[in-house]
Amino acid sequence: MVFDARGLEIALGSYVRYVDTGTIGEVLDVKTQDGMEWVKLDKTELWYRSNLVELLDDKDIKKSTLYDDRDNQDLDIEAMKEKANALEDMQMDSSVAEGGG
Structure with missing residues (x-):
C-alpha cells in the first residue's frame, strides 16, 4: 500500500x-523501495514519490479534447482562439525577476 500527500491510499488505476x-x-x-513509496503515471511513464501526489476525485479529472481524441469530441475552436489571444496580449516585464548570477 502507498499513500498520497494527504494520507489517502493510492490504488492502481x-x-x-x-x-509540484x-x-x-x-x-x-x-x-x-528503500523505505520510499513510488507511483508510476501513464502520461509521463515516470515514477513519482507518492507523498508528492494527490489522489483525485472524478470531478477533478478534466479530459483534454486537444490531446485525447478517444472520446471523439469536437474541439472548441473559439475557446482555443480566446486562449491564444490572451497569451498574445500578455506583456513581458523585465523587472519581474532577476537572475541569480
Whole structure:
C-alpha cells in the first residue's frame, strides 16, 4: 500500500496529480523501495514519490479534447482562439525577476 500527500491510499488505476507541476495521470504501478513509496503515471511513464501526489476525485479529472481524441469530441475552436489571444496580449516585464548570477 502507498499513500498520497494527504494520507489517502493510492490504488492502481486511480488518478493523481503531482503537486509540484500539476501533472495528472493514471497510476500504472506502485512500489516501495528503500523505505520510499513510488507511483508510476501513464502520461509521463515516470515514477513519482507518492507523498508528492494527490489522489483525485472524478470531478477533478478534466479530459483534454486537444490531446485525447478517444472520446471523439469536437474541439472548441473559439475557446482555443480566446486562449491564444490572451497569451498574445500578455506583456513581458523585465523587472519581474532577476537572475541569480
